[in-house]
Amino acid sequence: MVTPLLLAQLGLTLFVFVMLLNSAALMVYFERKLAAFLQQRVGPYLVGPRGLLQPLADVVKLMFKEELRPRAADPLLFAIAPIISATAAFAAFAVVPFGAETTLFGLLREPLRLQVADVNVAMLVVFAIASMSVYGIVLAGWSSNSKYSLLGGLRSSAQMISYELSYGLALASVLLLGNSLSLTDIVNRQAGTWGGVLPRWFVFLQPIGFLIYMTAGIAETNRAPFDFPEAEQELVAGYHTEYSSMSFAMFFLAEYINMVTVSAVATDLFLGGWHGPFLPASLGWIWFLVKVAAILFVYIWIRWTLPRYRYDQLMHFGWKVLLPAAVVNLLATAAGVLYFGG
Amino acid sequence: MALFYVFGAIAVVASLLVIAQHNPVYSVLLLIASFGALSGLYVLLDAPFVAVIQIIIYAGAIMVLFLFVVMLLNAPREETEEDLARGLATLAAPRVRTVGAALAAALAVELSWALTKSGGESGSFPGGSVSSVAAIGRLLYTDYAFAFEVTSVLILVALLGAVVLARREAR
DSSP: OOOHHHHHHHHHHHHHHHHHHHHHHHHHHHHHHHHHHHTTOOOSOSSSGGGTTHHHHHHHHHHTSOOOOOTTSOHHHHHHHHHHHHHHHHHHHTTOOOEEEEOTTTTOSSOEEESSOOOTTHHHHHHHHHHHHHHHHHHHHHHTTOHHHHHHHHHHHHHHHHHHHHHHHHHHHHHHHHTOSOHHHHHHTTOSEETTTEEOOHHHHOHHHHHHHHHHHHHHTTOTTSOGGGOHHHHTTGGGTTOOHHHHHHHHHHHHHHHHHHHHHHHHHHSOTTOOSSSOGGGHHHHHHHHHHHHHHHHHHHHHHSOOOOHHHHHHIIIIIIHHHHHHHHHHHHHHHHHHTO | OHHHHHHHHHHHHHHHHHHHOSSHHHHHHHHHHHHHHHHHHHHHTTOHHHHHHIIIIIIIIIHHHHHHHHHHHTOOOOOSHHHHHHHHHHHHSHHHHHHHHHHHHHHHHHHHHHHHHSOOOOSOOOHHHHHOHHHHHHHHHTTTHHHHHHHHHHHHHHHHHHHHHHSOOOO
């Protein structure tokens, strides 16, 4: 049964897919431009107006590179690993809502949800897919049969497993406040303001939870200052040392899409999603984009400001600082919710 | 129903392939695939919470540790003729055979008891009660509180055991 709603949903899915690809390309451009700005350089400026077409040129270049595979590599797993990484990156965004229900200016009779898949355990799905994305990196490291790749893969997965706990606990404290596992419900609980001034965003109730989530999010996406898997001086390029051409591009793509997803989930959980002043509900997605862009900017800002930590510092911080803080935060939230009745 | 057979077939075939691999890393990956298919079956049973938990706990957390162990120990491939011969010789020993036969018999009895006694559950679960996380939590902390606590103590004991085993002897 093909209804207009179904067609609209299919269109939306395709749209989100293309937009995620675009966002990765744009992120690469902005990252380079911002890095250049922070280091008082110009950055890419030759290809297209203000260097805007640089990502496109990079993609074309990568496509025409030779696809190399070390002789000692495991051929099947070597080919599958980047696919797992990229698939997990795309899949996680599927459950992220990014706008209120819309009828596309009256085109549809039933309202369309701006979300690829409306799952009532969306929060856990995000978490589950994050835990599956470890496999792409571990397998890439192992199947390359190179010591740098293996060490990079092991480091990265140890890091992801360590920070996943704090990440999960930060999610759990929002879950207590939102009283739901559905991201849409959680966003809708953040509508309105306190006293007409302060928006009812969970970041104001959960400042520590937000900081823990963002820190763990950076570690989960292997970004600086936690980018140990690719610490050049120690590990060449880490788990993707042996990858070239489009298989390398897939890891690259996955990293940027994961950043976008982490920021989008943070927006939904802590920053009130598409709720904001001045704009009507149907244009809420503009607020959503603004908030995601702000978080992504902070991401890049942090990367080019902070130096990389040492690996033992990372583990110490993850297990002995972040995890206890997350546990205490969760308990305090639970107590608060019980006392004030949510 | 078609989806049920698809997921079921993936689960069964992947599980069979797990023990048919020479390379332990492939076995681990196939086991993950099998867990994924099981999770699909839970979704079909209208239990998305259980499905996602299956992925997070089994496919995510536990299998990553399996993969780590297999990769770090660099478990050798069983491929030489001697390996196979030795394996077959071990299997052929009379004591091993007796134990194996006893286990198989016990499994057969259990399965037939379980299948005949309850008549098997048919149809899907009452969706609302299973998919609702609140309902699962309430059941865990009331009706099944004892089993829940015993399990957690068991895990704690395993954890302490691992720490004791891994600790170096002080001179």
